[in-house]
Amino acid sequence: MIILFIQLLCSTLINTNKDTKMETYKWPAAKAPVADIKPKQRTFHGDTVTDNYYWMIDYFKKGPDSEKTIDYLNAENVYLEKMMAGTETLQANLFKELKGRIKEKDESVPAFKNGYFYYSRTEEGKQYSKFCRKKGTLEAEEEILLDIDEMAKGHPYYSATGYTVSPDNKLLAFAVDNVSRRQYTILIKNLETGELLKDSIANTEGDAVWAADNKTLFYTSKNQKTLLSEKIKKHKLGTSTAKDKVVYHEKDKSNFISVGKSKSGKYIFIYSSATLSTEEWVIPADQPDADFKVFQPRVKDVIYSVTALADKFLILTNWEAQNFRLMECPLDKMGIENWKEVIPHRKxxxxxxxxxxxxxxxxxxxxxxxxxxxxxxxxxxxxxxxxxxxxxxxxxxxxxxxxxxxxxxxxxxxxxxxxxxxxxxxxxxxxxxxxxxxVGGYNKSEYTTERLYATAKDGTKVPISLVYKNGLKRDGKAPLLLYAYGSYGHSMDASFSTSNLSLLNRGFVYAIAHIRGGQEMGRYWYEDGKLMKKMNTFTDFIDCAKFLIEKEFTSPAHLYAQGGSAGGLLMGAIINLEPELWNGIIAQVPFVDVINTMLDESIPLTTNEFDEWGNPKKEDAYHYMKSYSPYENIEAKNYPNMLVTTGLHDSQVQYFEPAKWVAKLRAEKTDKNILLLKTDMDFGHGGASGRFDYLKDIALNYAFLLSLENIKK
The missing domain is CATH 2.40.128 (Lipocalin)
Structure with missing residues (x-):
């Protein structure tokens, strides 16, 4: 069971600020769904756990309770609609407001490559874009290479990616996913005739790479079940994909693989990367039938990436350099023994x-x-x-x-x-x-942004970026939305959001906690927030929240937190650790059933994650992961108001994790706070694919927050 880190200072803040809580939106007296209980026991390392909701995996596993699972998800969607019915006008207005800030007719800045300017543009009222080019000069006649608006017609979800033009500028390879599980089909278009070739390569990562001969493509093939990137294959135009040759097969299931091309166009690289080690293979692009040659065989705890210059290779590596250093080597002597330092390591x-x-x-x-x-x-x-x-x-x-x-x-x-x-x-x-x-106008001078530092429980200084509208009163009564991710070494930098203006203009403070698990402060920042140090991620976030309360930016009665995917794991952990610190939580596609997922290697991407979370088949990792796994640590106590979202076709965090989590929370929690689950039945991890549809989800999120603050317009 997780040990609660509730400090005396925070307890005082919580107790003194509860009186500031205002009367909120009058939630309807709708009856929440009650999920069936079907106990299933799991025993590992002498520890037996009963999971009452394991049956919800059946839609994914095609088990006997598949239909029952869908019925439950639909019931939760109906309940959400009833509970949020009073906000329908607010949601509609928010959607209109959010959409109204987006320039509908727009165009990217053209990029020049191999004689052409390439760009994409959008048209008024349309959800997708057009991929275009002009030859030689921006005054030349436009060629529309792909009209995604036309291609997406009739599809609830449509994603096109991986646009790559052949070296002779005559063929375009691109990839399409219309299910939202990131299983892309690569297609080839003849840019002279406008026709699609018969070549169709299914179940790929969408990363086609042209050889110099204009007829050979390399691509990453996925495992149909686990969705792991397993093989790099070579396809010759006009031949059957069944005959595509495997040029690389990754045997280590903890590695992601991909294929790419150097900017100079002279080399094709295969990349194999785990969290703690990497390996690259290379051939000249004008020798597509050559055998790939390893650049430097993988070494435990050594990460490297290669950049090809005309006369040498540059290598960015952590070899004997925690924060990485830059090396170089000759084109014909690639091994580590030939690497020469260019930029040294700095702490x-x-x-x-x-x-x-x-x-x-x-x-x-x-x-x-x-x-x-x-x-x-x-x-x-x-x-x-x-x-x-x-x-x-x-x-x-x-x-x-x-x-x-x-x-x-x-x-x-x-x-x-x-x-x-x-x-x-x-x-x-x-x-x-x-x-x-x-659109509609924006004046930067009306807003203030700050960079502050909270002190974590172990003394570490954690950066916080925040923004608010001028005139904010620092009296603890302002609503504040605190966001973070904190995993995979992904740095969450401060950036502009037109959507956030809808909160800022209504008095909210928006803040990003740059917690450990990311890489904002260096490689050690990541290493101090993963595996057996993962708890730092969660306590950093809590300490950032307490700091903002101490500085009277907000109070627990007006404090909200939001995170998605691994950031959803963060949301699940913090409400178990300090449930009374938050008035509301938005957990998007949350990874909350850590132990069960990481024990099941048939679930997509599981084996790639062992270096991030640990392998629970090892006893020490099992017990540490169980100590913070949100699903495992639900207790009979009060929890904050919560909105949880997921997608039925999510390939990154399967729908059953948030569904089980919500069902267990409903059964165990002792409060009368709001708990809502929304499942997008047509979408996956990233939500809707259109450039406006996703705004409906933001409008729902904001309506939830505004209702908790009794802000009606």
Whole structure:
């Protein structure tokens, strides 16, 4: 059972702030669904656990209770509709407001590659986009390569990805998923005739890569059941996919694999990566029938990635360098014994990525939790690009041309809309190519963004980025939504959101807790929030919340938390640890049944996750994972108001995890607070595919929060 870390200070804050809770939305007296109890026992390492709701896996497993599972999910959807019926007008207005800020007729900044400018554009009232190009100049006639609006007709869900044009510019490979399980079918279009070729490659990651001969494609094939990326295959146009040759077979089920091409177009790489080690294989792109050659055989706890330049390979690696360092080696001597250091390891700077050009390399670094872009000329001179906000997000954009002297990068902050820049690396001139337009008007000066630091229970300083509208009273009465992710080393940088304006303009503070498990403060930040240190992720988030209460940004009566997927695990853990700290929780596609999922290797992606969470078949990992797994630690006590969302076709976190979690919470909790479950019956992990449909989910989330604050408009 999880030990509750309730500190005396927090208890005092909770007790003194309960009086500030206002009268809320009058929830209907609808009767919540009661899930059937069918006890199933699990015994591991001498520990026996009874799971009353294991039967809900049957739709996924095609078991006898498959129909009963669907009936339960539908009943929960009906209950949600009844409970939220009084907010229908509010939801409709929120949707209109959210959609109204989006520029419907829009166009991306064109990127030049191999003689053509490529871009996508959207049209007014349409959900999807058109992928286009112009030859040589932006004044040339437009070619619409793919009209996704037309292609998506008749499909509740439609995703097109992986656009890649053959070296001779005559063929387009792309991939389609119309089920929302990320199993893509690769198709080929003749750009001269407009016809689709007969070649159709099913069950892939969608990552087609052209060889230099314009007729050979490499792609990643998935396991039909586990959805693991298992094989790299080679397809010759005009031949049966049944004859596609396997050029690489990954035997380690903890590794993800993929295939890609160097920017110069000269090399094709196979990538095999686990959390703790990587391996790459390479062939010349003009020798598609050659055998792939290992760049450097995998070594335990060594991660590396390769960037091809004209005369050498660059290697970004953590070999004897926790925060990574940059190495180089000759084109014909790739092994680790040939690596020579270019940029050494630094304890206070994380090297994240490298972008190669003919005369420059661009290094993405992270210092004090913020990204820096370092421009290095091949002659050795270097400089950094200046950024202005106290908290921001900066990243290298689409730079397909190897010979270019311009760097395209993306910049945004919590008050700065997404901005696309072209930076002349030789002259240091920075040109704003496009800034996200907020339809209806937006004045940055009306909002304040801050970067603060909370002190975690072990003394660690945890960054918090927050934004609010000017005039905020620091009296503890403002509603605050605290967001975080905290897993896989994924850094959650501060960025702009037009949707958040709907909360900010209604008096909310929006905050991001940069908790351990991410990589904001360096590689150690990730390593201190995974495996047997995972509890740091949850206590960091709680300590950030307590800090914001102490600083009177909010109080428990007005404090809300939100997270999705692994961030949904965070939501489940914090309500078990400190349920009275929050007035409301939004848990999106939450990973909450940790032990059961990680014990079942038939569930998609499970084996890839052992280095992140641990393998519960090992006794020490089992007991530690059980100590925080949300489903395992539900108790008979009060819980906050909660809205939980999932998707029936989710391939990342299966629907039965949140469904079981909600059913058990309903049976065990002692409060009368609201508990709602919404299942998208047509969608998966990412929700709706259209550029407007997802706004309905945001409108529902916001209506839930506003109702708890008794904000009716």
């Amino acid at each position: 206070d700077v994380l090297l994240e990525d490298v972008e190669g050009f003919k005369d420059f390399i661009v290094i993405s670094e992270r210092k004090n939790g913020l990204v820096q872009l370092r421009i290095r000329n091949i002659n050795g001179s270097e400089h950094y690009i200046d950024f202005e906000d106290p908290a921001y997000s900066a990243s290298v954009g689409n730079n397909p041309e190897y010979n270019s002297t311009k760097l395209r990068f993306i910049y945004t902050s919590m008050t700065t809309p997404v901005s696309v820049y072209d930076y002349h690396m030789d002259t240091r001139e920075k040109l704003l190519m496009k800034q996200q337009e907020v």
